[in-house]
Amino acid sequence: MVKLPIYMDNHATTPMDPRVVDAMLPYFTEKFGNAASRNHSFGWVAEEGVDKARNQIASLINAKSKEIIFTSGATESDNLAIKGVVEFYKDKGNHVITCVTEHKAVLDSCKALERAGKAAVTYLPVDKYGMVDPDDVRKAITDKTVLITIMAANNEIGTIHPIAEIGRIAKEKGVLFHCDATQGVGKIPVDVEKMGIDLLSASAHKIYGPKGVGILYVRSKGPRVRLTPIIDGGGHERGLRSGTLNVPGIVGFGAACEIAGREMEQEAQRLRGLRDQLQANLFERLDEVFLNGHPVQRLPGNLNVSFAYVEGESLLMGIKDVAVSSGSACTSATLEPSYVIRALGTDEELAHSSIRFGLGRFNTAEEVDFVAQRVTDEVRRLRDMSPLYEMAKEGIDLKSVEWKRD
Amino acid sequence: MAYSTKVLDHYNNPRNVGSFPKDAVDVGTGVVGAPECGDVMKLQLKINQEGVIEDARFKTFGCGSAIASSSYVTELVKGKRIEEAMAIKNSAIVQELNLPPVKIHCSVLAEDAIKAAINDWKTKHEGRQPQSDQGKAAQG
Numbered sequence: 001m002v003k004l005p006i007y008m009d010n011h012a013t014t015p016m017d018p019r020v021v022d023a024m025l026p027y028f029t030e031k032f033g034n035a036a037s038r039n040h041s042f043g044w045v046a047e048e049g050v051d052k053a054r055n056q057i058a059s060l061i062n063a064k065s066k067e068i069i070f071t072s073g074a075t076e077s078d079n080l081a082i083k084g085v086v087e088f089y090k091d092k093g094n095h096v097i098t099c100v101t102e103h104k105a106v107l108d109s110c111k112a113l114e115r116a117g118k119a120a121v122t123y124l125p126v127d128k129y130g131m132v133d134p135d136d137v138r139k140a141i142t143d144k145t146v147l148i149t150i151m152a153a154n155n156e157i158g159t160i161h162p163i164a165e166i167g168r169i170a171k172e173k174g175v176l177f178h179c180d181a182t183q184g185v186g187k188i189p190v191d192v193e194k195m196g197i198d199l200l201s202a203s204a205h206k207i208y209g210p211k212g213v214g215i216l217y218v219r220s221k222g223p224r225v226r227l228t229p230i231i232d233g234g235g236h237e238r239g240l241r242s243g244t245l246n247v248p249g250i251v252g253f254g255a256a257c258e259i260a261g262r263e264m265e266q267e268a269q270r271l272r273g274l275r276d277q278l279q280a281n282l283f284e285r286l287d288e289v290f291l292n293g294h295p296v297q298r299l300p301g302n303l304n305v306s307f308a309y310v311e312g313e314s315l316l317m318g319i320k321d322v323a324v325s326s327g328s329a330c331t332s333a334t335l336e337p338s339y340v341i342r343a344l345g346t347d348e349e350l351a352h353s354s355i356r357f358g359l360g361r362f363n364t365a366e367e368v369d370f371v372a373q374r375v376t377d378e379v380r381r382l383r384d385m386s387p388l389y390e391m392a393k394e395g396i397d398l399k400s401v402e403w404k405r406d
Numbered sequence: 407m408a409y410s411t412k413v414l415d416h417y418n419n420p421r422n423v424g425s426f427p428k429d430a431v432d433v434g435t436g437v438v439g440a441p442e443c444g445d446v447m448k449l450q451l452k453i454n455q456e457g458v459i460e461d462a463r464f465k466t467f468g469c470g471s472a473i474a475s476s477s478y479v480t481e482l483v484k485g486k487r488i489e490e491a492m493a494i495k496n497s498a499i500v501q502e503l504n505l506p507p508v509k510i511h512c513s514v515l516a517e518d519a520i521k522a523a524i525n526d527w528k529t530k531h532e533g534r535q536p537q538s539d540q541g542k543a544a545q546g
Contacts, residue, residue: 348442403440
């Protein structure tokens with residue numbers, strides 16, 4: 001029997017790997033020093049821990065350790081990259097290119113710059129699989145473009161963007177390329193050299209590390225990227241991010257990266273197997289289930305599907321011993337359904353019916369079987385209760401109905 | 407996001423789920439909401455010649471609170487005269503189910519469903535018996 005509740009929301013956050021916890025523990029107690037203390041062993045010991053982590057993280061993305069800037073998480077990294085570049089290069093231009101399905105940390109940083117009159121932003125559309133067309137990126141570049149910011153993989157639908165191609169275009173045109181790789185690093189190969197990435201955001205808690213620590217990779221050569229810091233203070237992290245370093249968190253991030261890098265190939269294969277099993281089970285047992293995102297170019301642990309005629313939040317409520325998430329309006333603070341699913345051009349109602357399964361390191365085949373059965377039973381129960389399912393079964397075209405809105 | 411015990415109870419054991427034949431003379435059907443808004447409620451009331459609601463059925467596409475609101479309404483209207491049912495306010499549903507502010511629209515939709523179902527029944531009766539029940543309803 002599986003242990004309940006089951007956690008299958010690993011895009012939101014991940015449980016910490018016990019090996020990561022073990023690596024961190026000494027840095028809370030005996031190795032508690034401030035990494036900036038240059039004059040005693042407590043500081044040196046802490047600094048050693050940070051240096052090691054910097055190397056571990058850099059090697060996972062094929063960067064140099066001095067190119068890693070520690071932050072409080074990927075949201076801060078995105079803010080620093082976008083606002084920092086736009087501010088520093090303001091004499092060169094003010095145009096930023098991004099896409100409509102980016103994380104809010106990117107979109108809202110762009111919007112803040114627009115509101116402040118500091119940038120003009122192009123929001124590229126995506127295709128029905130949620131993928132950006134590199135050609136669109138190329139066409140959007142003007143002589144005022146200072147930054148392209150496109151994520152590695154989408155946090156809702158798992159679609160992996162053609163990052164290397166976009167990186168090539170950016171190089172060719174001499175425009176800086178920032179990649180929010182929060183969902184990609186540690187799960188799929190990310191190589192800043194091969195992919196032509198100039199700035200990259202990542203976070204520890206998405207890869208079985210602690211919350212509250214992230215990095216911004218900042219290219220040092222070819223080209224050397226300059227930034228205006230958004231936090232001022234003691235000049236830590238080459239002056240780009242002041243503030244005492246979160247040494248235990250950083251050590252944990254390093255350990256998490258080392259494990260993720262070592263086990264990536266095998267783990268990705270295992271997760272893909274589990275994900276395909278979940279998908280096959282759901283699609284075999286239920287009619288009118290739709291995949292959101294790319295059928296192939298997607299994160300190994302991601303499955304995002306819409307169960308037509310069933311509202312997402314009510315489904316989550318019915319499978320309360322399984323933790324997944326929904327793009328339904330009712331689960332968001334704004335009462336709007338997922339902007340990512342809507343950007344795919346699918347029917348609005350399918351956005352309300354979407355469920356995201358995020359498989360991770362600690363999920364098992366038994367859990368997948370249990371979840372597939374639980375979801376199937378609940379979808380059937382809710383469809384028996386759904387007037388839309390009844391109408392569809394009677395052959396009524398729901399689009400031809402004149403709905404009475406408030 | 408925590409649900410009230412009553413919402414959970416109605417969600418887990420919804421009362422009066424199902425459908426009556428839409429064309430039956432004594433059945434009034436109300437369908438309110440829209441799929442792209444994430445809520446559609448279908449409420450059906452079986453109303454006798456005296457204008458008393460004898461039975462009710464619902465089907466709802468929507469969040470747990472929408473399902474609970476419609477389930478509760480089917481219990482609430484049974485045995486009531488149509489004039490009494492028309493007077494039901496969404497606040498009664500909010501109070502009974504302890505709905506948080508973001509879910510008040512579910513109760514509004516349920517109130518609209520009652521009115522739509524009764525109006526449908528009235529329309530059917532206007533067509534068939536031009537001057538019988540209408541007069542009574544207006545007086546009440």
